[in-house]
Amino acid sequence: MFIDSAKIYVKAGNGGNGMVSFHREKYIAAGGPDGGDGGKGGDVIFQVDEGLNTLIDFRYKKHFKAEPGQDGGPSNCSGKNGENMIIKVPLGTMVKDEMTGMTLVDLTKPGQICIIARGGRGGKGNQHFATPTRQVPNFAKSGDLGEERNLILEMKMIADVGLLGFPNVGKSTILSMVSAAKPKIANYHFTTLVPNLGVVQIEQGKSFVIADIPGLIEGAHEGVGLGHEFLRHVERTKLLVHVVDVSGVEGRSAIEDFDTINAELEKYNAVLASRPQIVAANKMDIPSSEENYQAFKEELEGRGYKVFGISAATNKGLKELMYYVSDILSTLPDTILLDESREEEVVYTAEGEKPFEIRIEDGVYVVEGGWVRKVLGSTNMANYESLQYFQRALRRKGVIDALEAMGIEEGDTVRILDTEFDYTR
Structure with a gap:
């Protein structure tokens, strides 16, 4: 699970x-x-x-x-x-x-x-x-x-490469063919419900981690479908391989699908949308794909993308794609932050708790706060010296001045935790 x-x-x-x-x-x-x-x-x-x-x-x-x-x-x-x-x-x-x-x-x-x-x-x-x-x-x-x-x-998964695309475009099949990973594969949308990781071995001592991430659909930036669950995991990848179905068997346009996915990334986070992308036009083994592929490739290469025609089912073109991915990874920095303006992550500490707060409840001046709780817990009420120390501590910290500023009078009741005192000047 x-x-x-x-x-x-x-x-x-x-x-x-x-x-x-x-x-x-x-x-x-x-x-x-x-x-x-x-x-x-x-x-x-x-x-x-x-x-x-x-x-x-x-x-x-x-x-x-x-x-x-x-x-x-x-x-x-x-x-x-x-x-x-x-x-x-x-x-x-x-x-x-x-x-x-x-x-x-x-x-x-x-x-x-x-x-x-x-x-x-x-x-x-x-x-x-x-x-x-x-x-x-x-x-x-x-x-x-x-x-x-x-x-x-x-x-958030840490992988070098994220497989990006609509559900059922063949991302899981690609992962199973290029690595030893065994993701669940079936011919229906959202087969992948959780991210899958695989290690692609290019040659001895040269490998990278690739993630098959749940499919993204229109409206994902608002949480539609697997929405935020998907986007959370794609944030850490250094390179995206955008997989599209160029067969047209489902009646969709490969170019429209490509633009829809990138629009969702842009809405979610502009830095994520600018992550380097390589395009894998899948299902080239289907007869109708060739004509669609040529038009798709011409359009995308005109925008500056590198396009590979592949068939994950028959392993066609996957070796060339993986070698190219490996070459590109070698030129990218080890870490790409989601927000490049952010400094290195550090632990942030919220502002310290106020030493005391005073409120009036049914005529009683109630003094609360972590410091007050501590100093009262250190006081021996049966010992005169301890009580004097307690009173001096309250005055040094400004509790007495604060009570007087709120209009406390001689004989008024002050409650600190469960202990009540009569105020005297």
Whole structure:
């Protein structure tokens, strides 16, 4: 089964919490703070595996979570870092953020790895908060939360040559004749429902990958037929072999078919439409083809295309076509980007979350945000020094100023997560 897109959820590990601990041993009744730091949460990492050729595994497993970091321990012992979650994907997988639609990474190199979600940092133990005036810090920092994302995976085949054309023009037959691939072949439209790959061996040490891609029809750029599924896979090819049926047995014009397909490519992406094309006029074994072929060849060569008359069924002309394709490939760059103005693909990170947001709900000032959640989680409400540290942190970050700007009065209620406070100046 060929699966070329999937939606999954990934969650990096949370950082472990710092430890509140004090050194205790015989003859030392009141040692200093020795709480260890929490371990870092595991990352979610994508890795290219050349042995995979579909995304079918993600049909059955859609949630991936890395291991959290362990909490710190006494005697300055740091918690263990969480294990990374390594997700293996096929070569040619594009990873997008579902919420923003932004491309995070395009995995186009064998063995390529990329961190998609980073684990949270471990919290600091109370040993870090000792000062000359605060020698018994009874609080520590909690670990950061690991990143989480809903992702869209799209697989775009990586092939040197793409066989382009209407359904049932003989693309699968060509693939079966020039390579060891065994695609399903029958005399009806859309026989090919998934891309097929084959390796064409020209001579020792000289070969290329050719893809028989599902047939394209008018309206494909809008998703008609196999539309976008087809176009997604043709994007990566360096060279297109445009196959047309010149026999006329189905009552269609070879020139009109050629123009229709190229019009669909132009509407989908102008860079894709400008990809080099070689034209293969197929079904030359049918008696009516010769006359049609001559008119077709004259028209297309007048536009600057190289045209080969072939018969995939009888293997006529295929050797000459493949040798010519190989020669052209040797002159093309290794990578042709879909958009030549684009810089090299990098992982994009969305803007950081705001440290806090304040809203008024039934007269209560509700303070929310990742930073607020973290600092509250690090506070020991039963310890005076810890509460003072918490209050200073709120003021330094601008929470107090923001509350006053919103008109908070003495005695008003402030809610941070599930904890409520009475506001005092």
